[in-house]
Amino acid sequence: MSRTAALASFVESTPPGELTDVTKAIKSILGDDSAQSDLAPAFQRYNEEQFATVKLPGGSGEVLVSSYNSLGNDRYYDVESQSSFAFDHATQKASGVKSYVLESTHSDLVKSLLKSLGIHTSEHYPKSSLGVYPTEDDSQLAIITVANKYSPSNFWNGRWRSSYIYTPSSGSISGIIKVDVHYYEDGNVRLLTNKVVQFSVGANAGASEIVRQIANAEKKYQEDLNKAFGSLSEGAFKALRRQLPITRQKIEWEKISGYRLGQDIGGGRVR
Structure with a gap:
């Protein structure tokens, strides 16, 4: 494995909220900044895969960075603020904000979904960012939520990601929910888990029904996780103790x- 490939693997496996620390560690190990330009593709893959969030200059809320809202050449767009922006993947900073108007046959549905999804996330996640984006051929919509909670002073960070592809013509929805939690006080424990979901809401369903079904899927997964931890506490973890x-x-x-x-x-x- 080459040096660049090895360092890229560190970047792409970075726990939530710790990219800056990992980057500093890499620079410290190498003794210079020479690898940062070589790692640009790894930074991009990481940020898009992790649904990185960034506050736009002059903006109040955070917007998403993903492959679904990429315009190419490190520029991305946000539907709600009707803007596009440049994103530095190494520093995770935004700049060069410009006006951007979404052109899609599903524009009205996108706006409705953003409103309904915003209500759902505000009720269930302490802090979250969301996005709804048409696919390149405008035949489907990507519905994304990311919720981050960082507490480095207490040695833990966590991230919830959910992404769904909705096909309006058939009403089918397929998606994946991912949870990533890192705890590193006097040790190094990390939870990485995901759940693939598929369901149908019927052709040309409204935004409220789509989000209702998404909310049901996410609630069930959270309940399943709680049950799994409960059984671990009473079973596997307890068995480890004399x-x-x-x-x-x-x-x-x-x-x-x-x-x-x-x-x-x-x-x-x-x-």
Whole structure:
């Protein structure tokens, strides 16, 4: 594996909210900035795959960066603000904002979906960004939500991503939900999970019905995750802990400071 390929793998596997730290680490290891230009494709793949969010100069909310709203040459567009912008994938900064008007036979549906999806995300995610974009041939719509929650001071960061492809002519929706959580206090634990979903809302369904079905799919997945963690807590994780010390006697926790761990609990002899 070449040096560039190895470094690119670090970039593309970066946990949520930690790209700046990983980039700094790469520069520190190399001792210079020479690799940053070589890693430009990796930065782009990462940002588009992770649905990076950025605040536009003069804007209030954050907009998405993805392959679905790419205009090429590192420019992207946002339907709600009716603007396009340049995006630096290495620094994750936006610039060069220009007016942009969406041209699509589904323009009205796109606007309705943005409104309905905004209501759904505001009710279920503490902080989220969303987008609805026609595909290149204008036969389908990409419906995207990303919700980030970062707490580096507490050594954890997390990201929820959901993307759906809706075909108006048939009413079919196929999508994938992804969850990525990294916890790194006194260790390094990462949850990476995804769920593929498929359902139908009928041909030419309204925005409220489309979002209602999406909300149902996301609610079910969240419930499934909660159940899975519950079973892990009561099953696999509990099995990792010794129920009783070797002496077969329960620990008297109020006397824990007086135990000689290698002897009283482990059954060892006094030397």
